[in-house]
Amino acid sequence: MALLRDMTLGQYIPGESFVHRLDPRTKIIVTMLLIILLFLVETFQGYGLIALFIGGLILLARLSPRFVLRGIRPMLVIILFTLVLHVFLSEGEIIGQLGPLKVTKEGLFKGGMMVTRLLLLIIGASLLTLTTSPIALTDGIEAILSPGKRFGLPAHELAMMMTIALRFIPTLLEEMDKITKAQMARGADFETGNIVQRAKSLLPLLVPLFVSAFRRADELAVAMEARCYRGGEGRTKMKQLLFTGRDYAVISLTLTFAVIVGSLF
Amino acid sequence: MALKDIDLEIQQGEFVSIIGHNGSGKSTLAKLFNALLLPTRGDVIVGGKNTKDGDKLWAIRQQVGMVFQNPDNQIVATTVEEDVAFGPENLGLSPDEIGRRVDEALALVGMEEHRHRATHLLSGGQKQRVAIAGVIAMRPSCIILDEPTSMLDPVGRREVLETVQRLNRQEGITVVLVTHFMEEAALAERVLVMADGGLALSGPPAEIFSEGEQMRQLRLDVPQIVQLAWELRRSGIPVPREIFSINELVDYLCQYA
Numbered sequence: 074m075a076l077l078r079d080m081t082l083g084q085y086i087p088g089e090s091f092v093h094r095l096d097p098r099t100k101i102i103v104t105m106l107l108i109i110l111l112f113l114v115e116t117f118q119g120y121g122l123i124a125l126f127i128g129g130l131i132l133l134a135r136l137s138p139r140f141v142l143r144g145i146r147p148m149l150v151i152i153l154f155t156l157v158l159h160v161f162l163s164e165g166e167i168i169g170q171l172g173p174l175k176v177t178k179e180g181l182f183k184g185g186m187m188v189t190r191l192l193l194l195i196i197g198a199s200l201l202t203l204t205t206s207p208i209a210l211t212d213g214i215e216a217i218l219s220p221g222k223r224f225g226l227p228a229h230e231l232a233m234m235m236t237i238a239l240r241f242i243p244t245l246l247e248e249m250d251k252i253t254k255a256q257m258a259r260g261a262d263f264e265t266g267n268i269v270q271r272a273k274s275l276l277p278l279l280v281p282l283f284v285s286a287f288r289r290a291d292e293l294a295v296a297m298e299a300r301c302y303r304g305g306e307g308r309t310k311m312k313q314l315l316f317t318g319r320d321y322a323v324i325s326l327t328l329t330f331a332v333i334v335g336s337l338f
Numbered sequence: 339m340a341l342k343d344i345d346l347e348i349q350q351g352e353f354v355s356i357i358g359h360n361g362s363g364k365s366t367l368a369k370l371f372n373a374l375l376l377p378t379r380g381d382v383i384v385g386g387k388n389t390k391d392g393d394k395l396w397a398i399r400q401q402v403g404m405v406f407q408n409p410d411n412q413i414v415a416t417t418v419e420e421d422v423a424f425g426p427e428n429l430g431l432s433p434d435e436i437g438r439r440v441d442e443a444l445a446l447v448g449m450e451e452h453r454h455r456a457t458h459l460l461s462g463g464q465k466q467r468v469a470i471a472g473v474i475a476m477r478p479s480c481i482i483l484d485e486p487t488s489m490l491d492p493v494g495r496r497e498v499l500e501t502v503q504r505l506n507r508q509e510g511i512t513v514v515l516v517t518h519f520m521e522e523a524a525l526a527e528r529v530l531v532m533a534d535g536g537l538a539l540s541g542p543p544a545e546i547f548s549e550g551e552q553m554r555q556l557r558l559d560v561p562q563i564v565q566l567a568w569e570l571r572r573s574g575i576p577v578p579r580e581i582f583s584i585n586e587l588v589d590y591l592c593q594y595a
């Protein structure tokens with residue numbers, strides 16, 4: 074559970090800053106543009122500019138940089154793994170050797186590049202979730218995907234699934250905690266043993282959790298039907314999304330930035 | 339649970355409670371009222387509309403709201419106001435109208451100040467009141483509550499029952515309360531006793547709870563206060579049959595002495 078608690082990714086920090094008040098669609102589009110840009114750019118100068126851009130957004134959002142950086146922690150293993158793979162497994166000019174492992178100049182360069190890319194990716198994405206409430210995020214995704222409805226894309230259903238998932242995460246975590254304690258009271262041991270034994274000891278947690286999740290799903294479906302839910306057809310929303318001049322300005326600015334940086338670096 | 343031979347009519351504005359053992363068919367009966375279940379034989383008519391008529395299904399569910407037992411499994415959204423808005427949104431109302439109805443419904447259940455709170459942080463009683471507000475926001479003429487207090491603590495129970503009584507008295511909303519707490523059943527104007535899928539007894543609480551022998555045969559308890567009143571009557575104190583609450587009995591006994 075420690076992983077879920079520490080994840081900044083997906084933890085909304087309420088606020089009234091410029092970034093917070095942007096339409097969720099704007100923030101999703103900006104994040105997408107930055108992600109695409111990160112995969113196009115292949116020089117450190119380019120990354121530097123993107124880092125400056127993201128840093129500017131963090132300032133505008135009035136978030137503490139330390140908190141934003143904390144979001145990297147759960148991803149640290151993946152980042153280190155990427156670095157090690159690149160440094161030791163790339164072909165090229167050898168600048169050091171450690172037994173059978175060769176460190177190459179190209180490897181160092183590529184590894185550094187990938188790590189920078191990953192770091193900026195994580196920070197950029199967590200900036201979106203830190204400044205946008207889960208509901209606004211779901212509404213934004215639904216609105217962005219809704220043109221796809223004509224081609225059979227279930228935009229409303231996807232958004233509803235996300236809403237319900239968000240709604241039930243705390244409920245299921247609480248339940249998991251309860252089951253853990255109940256099983257511990259019966260003498261279950263989750264802490265000792267090797268990885269296989271520990272994975273096995275999770276079974277008596279997961280089975281009751283799944284059974285209860287299915288029962289909850291069933292009851293929720295009945296309750297939703299009783300409240301006249303019949304899919305997205307004919308449904309309205311209490312909160313309307315509204316594009317303002319701010320949103321157009323931010324999108325065009327990001328687009329210009331992306332085109333310039335993307336073509337130069 | 340199959341039901342049989344039930345002939346029942348509930349008037350607009352009435353407060354009816356349904357009691358009975360597990361498996362007596364009380365929840366099944368409740369689910370027939372808003373077409374979550376359809377009768378295989380016989381008809382259920384809601385405000386002149388037959389629940390078998392597929393075209394009227396959504397009109398019936400708008401008219402007859404339902405609150406369920408488990409507060410966690412009927413709340414859809416992550417914040418209070420979003421959840422109350424869920425029903426009106428399904429009805430396709432305009433954003434302004436939805437906003438108005440959410441205000442109104444939250445005020446009626448006394449949850450205005452929790453409007454922006456996350457639903458999972460509320461107490462059980464508050465969650466049930468949000469669920470009631472979610473139903474009220476659809477402007478139903480009738481609310482069915484299927485054991486709404488069985489998972490709540492005493493404080494939560496009182497909150498929910500007070501809300502339900504207020505909606506019935508002030509707003510004229512018909513209330514059907516399914517419960518296995520006899521004290522709750524006694525709040526209604528009429529008590530229906532279910533047994534083995536049929537209607538065993540029906541009448542005002544004073545009548546139902548005075549039929550000691552019959553209730554005993556159905557293996558149902560009567561409220562403790564009623565039992566005490568029986569004993570008092572047997573020992574010569576003429577306690578009126580309409581007394582169901584501790585306060586009423588205390589008042590009566592103080593005046594009697």
